[in-house]
Amino acid sequence: MILLFSIALTISSLLMIVLILMHKGRGGGLSDMFGGGISSSLGGSSVAERNLDRITVGVAAVWVVSIVALGLLLKVSN
Numbered sequence: 001m002i003l004l005f006s007i008a009l010t011i012s013s014l015l016m017i018v019l020i021l022m023h024k025g026r027g028g029g030l031s032d033m034f035g036g037g038i039s040s041s042l043g044g045s046s047v048a049e050r051n052l053d054r055i056t057v058g059v060a061a062v063w064v065v066s067i068v069a070l071g072l073l074l075k076v077s078n
Helices: 002-022 047-077
Strands: none
């Protein structure tokens, strides 16, 4: 069980890094390097940006659950 949550934590951590870097920046940064600065003048929140927000929140929830579960499992096993 600990191995399962460790794998889930690793995968969700990597996904969080990628998803956060994909968000549209508010003023420069890594997102402009991938073309985020070009579409920033169009304004508004696109459907893609809202879906990206939802996916990021979902992965963050998996990340938090994995951390709590690992903490509880490791506390019980000792």
